[in-house]
Amino acid sequence: MTAAPARTVIERTVIENCAVATVDARDTEHAAGHVVVHGNRIEAVGPGPAPRHLAEGARRVDGTGHLVTPGLVNTHHHFYQWLTRGLAQDAGLFDWLVALYPLWARIDEPMVHAAARASLAMMARGGVTTAMDHHYVFPRGAGDLLGAEIRAARDLGVRFTATRGSMDLGESRGGLPPDFAVETTDAALAATEEAVDTHHDPSPGSMLHIAVAPCSPFSVTTELLRESAALARRKGVRLHTHGSETVEEEGFCKERFGMGPTDYFESTGWLGDDVWMAHCVHMTDADLAAFARTRTGVAHCPSSNARLGAGTARVPAMLRAGIPVGLGVDGTASNESGELHTELRNALLVHRLAGGARAMTARQALRLGTYGGARVLGRADETGSLEPGKLADLVLWRLDGLGHSTIEDPVAALVLGPPAPVTLSLVDGRPVVEDGRLVTADEDAVAREARVQARRLARLAADG
Numbered sequence: 398m399t400a401a402p403a404r405t406v407i408e409r410t411v412i413e414n415c416a417v418a419t420v421d422a423r424d425t426e427h428a429a430g431h432v433v434v435h436g437n438r439i440e441a442v443g444p445g446p447a448p449r450h451l452a453e454g455a456r457r458v459d460g461t462g463h464l465v466t467p468g469l470v471n472t473h474h475h476f477y478q479w480l481t482r483g484l485a486q487d488a489g490l491f492d493w494l495v496a497l498y499p500l501w502a503r504i505d506e507p508m509v510h511a512a513a514r515a516s517l518a519m520m521a522r523g524g525v526t527t528a529m530d531h532h533y534v535f536p537r538g539a540g541d542l543l544g545a546e547i548r549a550a551r552d553l554g555v556r557f558t559a560t561r562g563s564m565d566l567g568e569s570r571g572g573l574p575p576d577f578a579v580e581t582t583d584a585a586l587a588a589t590e591e592a593v594d595t596h597h598d599p600s601p602g603s604m605l606h607i608a609v610a611p612c613s614p615f616s617v618t619t620e621l622l623r624e625s626a627a628l629a630r631r632k633g634v635r636l637h638t639h640g641s642e643t644v645e646e647e648g649f650c651k652e653r654f655g656m657g658p659t660d661y662f663e664s665t666g667w668l669g670d671d672v673w674m675a676h677c678v679h680m681t682d683a684d685l686a687a688f689a690r691t692r693t694g695v696a697h698c699p700s701s702n703a704r705l706g707a708g709t710a711r712v713p714a715m716l717r718a719g720i721p722v723g724l725g726v727d728g729t730a731s732n733e734s735g736e737l738h739t740e741l742r743n744a745l746l747v748h749r750l751a752g753g754a755r756a757m758t759a760r761q762a763l764r765l766g767t768y769g770g771a772r773v774l775g776r777a778d779e780t781g782s783l784e785p786g787k788l789a790d791l792v793l794w795r796l797d798g799l800g801h802s803t804i805e806d807p808v809a810a811l812v813l814g815p816p817a818p819v820t821l822s823l824v825d826g827r828p829v830v831e832d833g834r835l836v837t838a839d840e841d842a843v844a845r846e847a848r849v850q851a852r853r854l855a856r857l858a859a860d861g
Contacts, residue, residue, distance in 0.1 A: 410434040411447045415460025416807040419783040420768045434789040437826040462797025464807040468526025468790035469737045470770025473675040473696035473725030476530045479512035480851040482733045490643045490705050502578040503857045506540030508850040513549035515847035519735040526790035526824045533562025533612040554829045554837045560610035560637045561592040565621050573615045582621050593632045613639040615649050626666035640674035659684040668693045673773045678708040694721035694773035699743045701727035709751045723770030741812045759812040789826035
């Protein structure tokens with residue numbers, strides 16, 4: 398397991414005079430309240446000013462005109478795609494993948510590090526405190542790609558779930574990815590086990606979890622799916638993959654396996670409360686019942702689904718059935734904004750477009766992006782809501798500026814209004830963003846290096 402950096406002493410921080418949306422089990426809110434942080438934990442939450450004995454000697458933040466919420470939790474991403482944004486603009490998923498695999502098969506460690514820093518910086522600046530990445534492309538000789546992402550998250554101070562992805566079903570064996578982009582089954586399993594053994598930190602308050610994540614039914618063999626599930630459960634870590642994203646995927650599964658994606662996943666051990674899947678757009682009533690029965694989670698990616706024309710997931714029905722659902726940015730080659738807070742609004746609008754004005758509320762959207770995501774990642778006992786004893790991962794959003802000042806309901810302002818500036822973001826009690834700027838990295842330097850690496854990747858691809 399990678400050693401965590403030494404923890405520095407953190408002063409008590411008192412945030413008061415702000416609206417508070419706790420996203421606890423009762424959706425408790427305070428029109429004017431306080432949150433007290435001590436060390437890396439929330440010490441107190443309530444209405445009115447902070448208790449005097451807690452406020453004395455603390456760092457005090459006047460939250461007038463602000464809303465404090467739990468930090469946002471991203472449940473699905475592909476950091477490396479930051480280097481290939483804006484390509485294959487009018488393609489559906491399969492054509493989009495075919496167009497981009499030749500570029501992705503040329504990534505290396507410096508590229509992935511730069512892309513991870515840019516992806517994490519963009520999310521953190523927009524209120525994400527827990528990030529996740531699904532990395533499944535490992536070209537031979539490319540270096541330590543998973544390690545590059547882990548270094549980036551550690552340096553930026555963001556809580557991180559890194560998944561060791563894999564593909565072993567190349568084009569010559571009936572899969573979608575080109576043969577040069579896949580690993581052997583044994584190599585993928587060995588590397589995945591090594592990643593868990595080296596990096597996973599199961600301790601309370603951990604900043605780093607590792608999960609096991611074969612890519613998709615059309616890019617991995619049945620053997621890899623089954624063995625990956627067994628590996629994850631032997632190691633006590635979670636499982637992640639793509640599922641039911643497009644009608645083409647459903648057709649692929651029925652032709653190759655004689656059953657739809659959900660039945661196929663269940664036959665390989667891939668349903669359970671330790672599993673979450675990205676997208677889940679094309680789900681029948683029977684599929685939803687299977688997910689509800691097994692408490693399998695869903696990473697809902699509304700912008701990416703729209704960008705690729707994949708369809709609209711049945712999220713309101715999932716929530717009624719008790720299925721854990723969180724929000725995901727997805728890779729920035731299919732969601733060029735790279736931000737999660739815009740997904741709050743997009744989720745609400747997409748589902749109202751499909752199901753009417755009462756299909757989703759602003760508070761349901763906020764819950765998807767906070768507690769829902771924490772539940773999907775298996776961390777709802779530690780983060781995702783503002784409650785005493787939970788980890789101090791929280792965001793103070795400014796809502797008294799031009800874009801929000803006339804919306805009286807602060808949660809509606811955050812969800813329905815334009816992206817709100819982040820005055821303060823704490824992860825594990827430490828500031829990551831202050832006054833709209835990262836304090837853990839130079840944003841301009843991050844942007845420059847990402848551009849350098851994107852151009853280098855384009856040159857390598859052009860040279861063949």
